[in-house]
Amino acid sequence: MGSFDCGKVDKDTLKVKRFDLLIKKFNLKASAEDLSDSYLHALPDAVVLLDHAIEVLKFLKERAEIGIITNGIEFVQHKRIERSGIKELVDFVCVSEACGHAKPDIRFFEYAARHARDFKKENAVIIGDRYEADIVGGHRFGIDTCWFNHDELTIERPIHTYEIRSLKDLYTL
Known part of the structure; x- marks a missing residue:
């Protein structure tokens, strides 16, 4: 990290x-x-969407509120989301620069939760490919985690709730 x-x-x-x-x-x-x-x-x-990103986001959007929570510089991240064509598929975007804290800091997750319409930890899941930032951070915050393990890595002491190798795997969770 x-x-x-x-x-x-x-x-x-x-x-x-x-x-x-x-x-x-x-x-x-x-x-x-x-x-x-x-x-x-x-x-x-420099925007490259993962395979099946748009179709999976549309599928998820019909079922849940979608937020993007990301570490980075606010103007860069917002422009990337806009240029990627997914802006209309997400309900909110939280960038660490605006919060003053970055994942895996729990304060960033608290900040993001305040941006959701009706946030409940028991209904939330973070999907991420950075184990320390996304999975450890989400676990510490007390929400389910879904590790997007596209590189097929092995974790010695796994704490994630779910694991996927492709975005299409989200259809079956």
Whole structure:
């Protein structure tokens, strides 16, 4: 898990530090601030939906409220969601930057729960592919978790409620 996700580094430091490290490693003649700005403005264009994402979201939307809870920079994440074509399929979006806390911090999950219409822990499930951020965070918050294990990894002490390898597996949960 990255330093930002663990709360070890703040967003503003991360935005520049990662490029400062890159410049030093490859002895580049560039400004970390300029590289960061270029990267952040290009990032929303780098949208690749997972196979079956739209059809599965439509299926889930008929059955439940859908929220996207994500770590990251707010303007980047909102643009990515808009450009992906899924904005109309979700009911709310919560980005860690707006909350001031990132997954797996329970405060981020509490923040997200306040954005849901009628949130009840016993009816909630987080679906995520980042074990520490999504699954451990959701487990600590007290909701069911569904690990999207597309890389077929093995966890020594699994705590997830469900596990899927493809988004289509959600049809049978």
